[in-house]
Amino acid sequence: MIDKVSASVEAALRDVPDGATVMIGGFGGAGQPAELIDALIAQGARDLTIVNNNAGNGEVGLAALLKTGRVRKIICSFPRQVDSQIFDGLFRAGKIELELVPQGNLAERIRAAGAGIGGFFTPTGYGTELAKGKGTREIGGRMYVLESPIHADVALIKAEKGDRLGNLVYRKTARNFGPIMATAAKLTIASVHEIVPVGELDPENIVTPGIFVHRLVKVPRTVTGPAGFRQAA
Amino acid sequence: MQRLSREQMAMRVARDIPEGAYVNLGIGLPTLVANHLPKDREVFLHSENGLLGMGPAPAPGDEDYDLINAGKQPVTLLPGGAYFHHADSFAMMRGGHLDICVLGAFQVSTTGDLANWHTGAPDAIPAVGGAMDLAIGAKRTFVMMEHLARTGESKIVERCTYPLTGIGCVSRIYTDLAVLDVTRRGLKVVEIFNDLPFGELQKVTGVPLFD
Numbered sequence: 001m002i003d004k005v006s007a008s009v010e011a012a013l014r015d016v017p018d019g020a021t022v023m024i025g026g027f028g029g030a031g032q033p034a035e036l037i038d039a040l041i042a043q044g045a046r047d048l049t050i051v052n053n054n055a056g057n058g059e060v061g062l063a064a065l066l067k068t069g070r071v072r073k074i075i076c077s078f079p080r081q082v083d084s085q086i087f088d089g090l091f092r093a094g095k096i097e098l099e100l101v102p103q104g105n106l107a108e109r110i111r112a113a114g115a116g117i118g119g120f121f122t123p124t125g126y127g128t129e130l131a132k133g134k135g136t137r138e139i140g141g142r143m144y145v146l147e148s149p150i151h152a153d154v155a156l157i158k159a160e161k162g163d164r165l166g167n168l169v170y171r172k173t174a175r176n177f178g179p180i181m182a183t184a185a186k187l188t189i190a191s192v193h194e195i196v197p198v199g200e201l202d203p204e205n206i207v208t209p210g211i212f213v214h215r216l217v218k219v220p221r222t223v224t225g226p227a228g229f230r231q232a233a
Numbered sequence: 234m235q236r237l238s239r240e241q242m243a244m245r246v247a248r249d250i251p252e253g254a255y256v257n258l259g260i261g262l263p264t265l266v267a268n269h270l271p272k273d274r275e276v277f278l279h280s281e282n283g284l285l286g287m288g289p290a291p292a293p294g295d296e297d298y299d300l301i302n303a304g305k306q307p308v309t310l311l312p313g314g315a316y317f318h319h320a321d322s323f324a325m326m327r328g329g330h331l332d333i334c335v336l337g338a339f340q341v342s343t344t345g346d347l348a349n350w351h352t353g354a355p356d357a358i359p360a361v362g363g364a365m366d367l368a369i370g371a372k373r374t375f376v377m378m379e380h381l382a383r384t385g386e387s388k389i390v391e392r393c394t395y396p397l398t399g400i401g402c403v404s405r406i407y408t409d410l411a412v413l414d415v416t417r418r419g420l421k422v423v424e425i426f427n428d429l430p431f432g433e434l435q436k437v438t439g440v441p442l443f444d
Binding site for chain 2: 027028029030031053077078079080081084087088091092098100101102103104105106107108110111122123124125126127128129130143170171172173174175176177178179180207223224225226227228
């Protein structure tokens with residue numbers, strides 16, 4: 001019987017190698033798998049490349065991982081936030097490499113990796129410094145930039161509910177990068193707040209089919225707190 | 234020179250958003266536009282973190298930080314709204330499905346080049362987010378900004394000196410002094426606020442305008 005459920009977050013994260021590229025879901029605090037990140041910190045893998053939309057908030061989760069000094073490089077779209085002081089300090093001290101990617105290119109590069117696409121042309125970023133050195137092509141009278149897929153060794157994502165086969169559903173905008181990151185990694189680990197019997201998730205509403213998920217682990221339900229919050233204009 | 238307030242600017246932009254439009258309002262000043270959309274007009278607000286049919290901020294105490302906008306502020310979902318993942322969300326943007334996108338800006342050029350993501354200052358930490366995707370994706374890209382920088386120079390320029398967000402992507406500029414259309418002939422004045430004479434507007438604007 002297939003059972004992808006890990007007994008603990010430690011067990012789920014047991015074999016992340018040094019030098020791994022790790023995708024971490026979330027947009028600010030929403031969808032950030034805090035328990036899995038904590039387990040990665042405890043596990044101790046180093047020389048990591050992290051793929052996330054942001055570069056950590058406050059002192060917890062991704063920010064805490066950065067603080068350990070075990071992240072060599074981060075690939076993200078929006079590192080600078082009101083509460084990104086840990087990243088800001090490392091970056092200014094030259095202790096972390098940053099690959100800044102427009103958010104839609106980040107999403108599509110992840111999607112491309114998961115879908116077996118070797119590269120794609122996008123109009124986003126054409127003529128800007130973020131497209132410097134990249135191939136370009138005119139297609140139908142418009143200019144496009146050649147972008148490459150981003151593959152990962154491990155994806156850590158947060159979902160709401162899953163079953164032992166790895167089928168997942170998400171909660172509200174905490175979905176964000178989870179479904180695409182799940183497809184782009186050799187080892188996808190999902191945290192869920194509830195594990196339900198096979199057959200209980202409505203097949204019409206499964207967002208990530210279990211084929212993309214290798215391990216899932218139940219974590220206590222917590223209330224997502226504010227992160228990267230910017231006051232209204 | 235009497236300038237529009239930020240709320241008045243938002244009100245003016247809101248007037249040009251038609252019934253049935255799918256719209257993305259950028260972070261900052263454009264966010265205010267949502268407060269001025271007439272209640273009887275069905276407009277669908279998109280947020281790039283995976284939300285269509287975004288509603289107003291929740292009542293105090295009802296905040297749910299799993300339901301946030303691109304500025305990471307808590308919001309609500311209107312009936313008929315939907316959640317989706319990031320690749321779908323950016324397909325809506327890049328794929329030309331949004332009717333209007335409203336963005337703030339540091340500078341806009343006469344040919345509609347946009348600079349709004351990075352000042353290029355050596356000590357600044359760059360952050361681009363969805364700015365470049367938004368700039369080039371929607372059917373029409375509106376810019377909403379003060380006409381003049383705090384230091385007094387025109388934010389409408391011959392050629393952007395700040396790092397570019399997109400090339401030739403802006404269709405219309407709303408400032409606190411005027412509304413300008415980006416055309417093949419240059420910037421056409423659509424409207425001037427508070428009876429400012431054309432000559433005065435021209436004087437403070439960095440590039441030639443036409444009526």
